[in-house]
Amino acid sequence: MVILYYLIFLLPLIAFPVEYAIGHYKLRYSGIFSSIMIFLSLILVIDAYFYLFKHAVIYSHYQWFYNIDVGIYIDHLTLIMALMVTFVSLMINIFAMFYMKDDPRKNVYFAETSLFVTGMLGLVVASNLVLFFLFWEIVGLCSYLLIGFWFFKPNAAAAAKKAFIVTRIGDLLFMIGMAVIYTSLLKLDPSSPLSIPYLITNASHISTVIGPNVLALATLLLLAGAIAKSAQFPLHVWLPDSMEGPTTVSALIHAATMVTAGIYLVARLYPLFEFAAPYTLYVVTLIGAFTAFYAGILAIVMNDIKRVLAYSTISQLGYMLTAVGLSGIIGYSGVAFGMYHLVVHAVFKALLFMSAAVILLGLLELRDIKQMGGLFRRMPVTAILMLIGTITLAAIPPTAGYFSKGQIINGAYEYFINSGNIIPWLLLISGEILTATYIFRMYFLVFLGKPRSAIAANAKDPKIIYLTPLMVLAFLSLTLGLVQKQFYTYLYAGVDIYTPPLPIELIPVTLSFTGIVIAYIIYRYTVYEKIDIHKNVLYKIIKNKFYFDKLYTQYIAERFILPLSHIFGTGDKGLDKGIDDFGGELSDLGGKLRKIETGYMTYYVVFLVVGISVIFLVIELLGMIN
């Protein structure tokens, strides 16, 4: 019964209205139903896992409009992603029942997250690019709604707007990408041009028919969508701001699931990227590697606990994108590396964000890490859970992060060996030291020393029972490394796990530990020495995020688009007035002419006579000319 698997994304959809309505009757029960529905989805995904032992893929489709299909397509890649999404969503949803328990609008929260999970799962299993796009936009919408969940905060409303508009730019470029594919496939005249299975199985044929450069254009446009959604450079500006939403939202949408959709898109359509002109995948690699490095730098100077994590997410997504891009040289294994890091990242980043949520709950949403400190004694359980997340992020062995990220860096080295291009590897290992530095700087500032504010002094751990989802995730962060090989082979049987020479292999770990030391030094200086670096030019530049936010909001939006709209708006008013005046003058003219029509018979007779005489005169004159 393949049709049953449609329920994977339809079940959470049922929860959307139910959760919304339940709030009007029994607010305290909200969250339960959506958790159950997500759990049932999880069961279905697991069922699909066993189904795939016997069958190659699950594929079912119906006509949607004209030659566009709707349907589901589940293969191993889809399954891994679906499993990750359902599992992490379930954990976060359960935790959110605790985190949101005092919010008067929590029913709306759970309704919107249910819709989000629907969108995310739909996106994962969609069999057609247009359907994919539909869900892609739904998750974007939910992201918008949930960032602005605390709508009364002007910051939250502004951040939601920014997130929506920036991702919308990418989405619409994605649409042109589809347009390129759709129109150029006219030569082949397939029955469903935008169906994903069709595209990925016939990629090489498509490439020869429409030409690798056209395909490169299409894939680069699709990549633009992925860049916006996965917050890659230069469309990364929305993600740090989106931290204004509830922290569970950040954990669910802006760390574990939605932002990985872009990576998933590239992995899903990888054959198209592969057979497009070679520079496509090089662009993918470069954007990924540069973002990994760039976001790492920014994360070091952030003082908002959630923003540090947000930049860390951007940076880690960069690693995944690089891994997928590396496949151009090292073969399909790169995709497997990327997907593995995606899953591991979802687990530990959800853990980190939820730990942050616990801290923020204890600290009444005080997010400045400079005001914290000394929380290790006050919240020991949270501190240990966060430590696990932290070391996984910093890729300290034997955590899962060590295996997943190490393999990507090794892959980058193999890329260097095969292509002679060392840039990705260099960027990635520099990212490694930055990662350890920013995350441990944050950790030290939050947990070590003495509390630097009264709120921090009074914080304490919540009941252990609420932290169960975090423990599950912490356990997974530590143990997922065990299944590394199985994971790779499940995704791609012919995976090639490259092992570089020992010194090279040791570099990342060494750098991680160096990063921790640097972090400690920074911590000491920030807390005890109080050096004023605010005047430093470099610091200023980094603190202002290399002026990218300023460029977008102040220059493009406020100094270009708004004045333009002002000019056109005023011009339109002028045009309107011109036409009104014209009409007014016409009616004035009519008014003047009316004076002739006096109603006296004599005048009319005179006019008649004069008129006829003029006409005859004209005729006479014409006759004379002839």
Added chain:
Amino acid sequence: MLLLYFFIVFLAAVIVSFFMGKYSKSFSLIVLGLLTVFFVIYSFVKFYNYNGKIISKYSFLLASFTSSNHSITVNINFSLGLTGFTDLLIITALLVSIFSIIIGNKENGGIFFGLLMFAGYGLTGLFAMRDFLFFFIFWEIVLIPIFFLIARYGSVNKEKISIKFFIYTHVGSLFLLLSIFTLSTYYFIKYSIFTFQIADLMSLSFQSSIPLFALYFSFFGFLLAFFIKLPSFPLHSWLADTYTSSPFSGTVMLSGGLVTMAGYGLLGVLYPVTSLFPKTLVYFIILLGLVSLVYFGLVAMFQTNLKRMIAYTSAAEMSFVTIAFGTAILSTGYVRVLDLSGGMFQTFSHVFVASLAFSALYFIYKRTHTMEIYGLGGLYHKMPLASTFFLASFLASLGLPSLAGFIGEFSITVSSFQTIGLFTVIIIFGLILVAAYLIWGAQRSLFGFYNEKLGELKDLNKIEFTILFFILISSIFVGVYPTLFFKILSLYATHLGGLI
């Protein structure tokens, strides 16, 4: 034959509704509801095995004359017929009448609802007529009730604006009439048959044989009339004032009903002869569509009055129809079919988008008595339901998938790539503008701090909620399950595009 009875019953109902006084609203709603149900069932039966051509034809000879020695024939027909496109448009017209009547104030009395019914009747008639004479009559009929609605029930400057609206659109109608006469005259010269049948006058074989000047003049007349109605840049200056000044019922009728006339004119009437268009004209039309989209986007961003903003948004959405019309002339194969059916779908689905936006705004306006963005602010605090619907209408306007606007915009954007290549980026720029100012508008009016000057506000009551919910659900239905409509549209488009 059933179609004829439909129109007779409808006309009777229109007349009766003028004299029903305070019962007029419920009477109109019941009649329209029944007519809609009847018509939907009728079209289900008729269009089950649709072949893409004109079906359920009915023709009644009004005046005929045949002179044997001069071999002259006069044929004036009252003829009806449906295509996939017009069938959907009639359903739209019925729905938009329902939407506009349902939000009307009962106290306005019989004339108000009678006029709305009359406008709806004019629309349905227009789409069913297969003869230019009656096409033109119905084209004009629609104007009259709207004119009176604005003049009598409008707000600021109502007399002046109603006259401006009437004259402005009438200029278009005048040229439309001239074009029709030109064509029929040349038809008479060529075949010695005096007729106004659309199928005869709009046939390629006939039009390619008439003098170029006459042909271009007729194109000019048609395009002018349709572009004024659409409205397209630079013929839009009636739009904002009219929308703003007219009562909300009238605005819904204008934005959901009247603009579909233009879409029908372009794609349903004029398209068959577009292969005679000179290339420059085609590119000019496409350019006009692109410019309109961006221009209306920029102008809408400048507005601080929400009603004006939505009015310009509605015009921006309709520029997609111009783009589809232009690009479909040049595109080929299945892309052309998608393009044409996308344009038709955009015309059809626009009613759901516009009705939702204006109705939600109306319910907000009823409470706050202001439509200025800066007079609102933080509405979500007091009226979460109304704000939710208003936000949903914004999302539909910016073309969010799963709402009605998406399918059309997607089809047009995707298929226009074949003709204009990377200039599709302009469409994208327009769409980003639309998204930007709508979301910005939502941020300023719905979210953030509550504007205490507004005092205590009550949220939607049950009836209002039901109305908006119904519109939203139909919008979602159209967006998620477009097959039902798109199938007959694409069949018709395949036929129209000559691709069978």
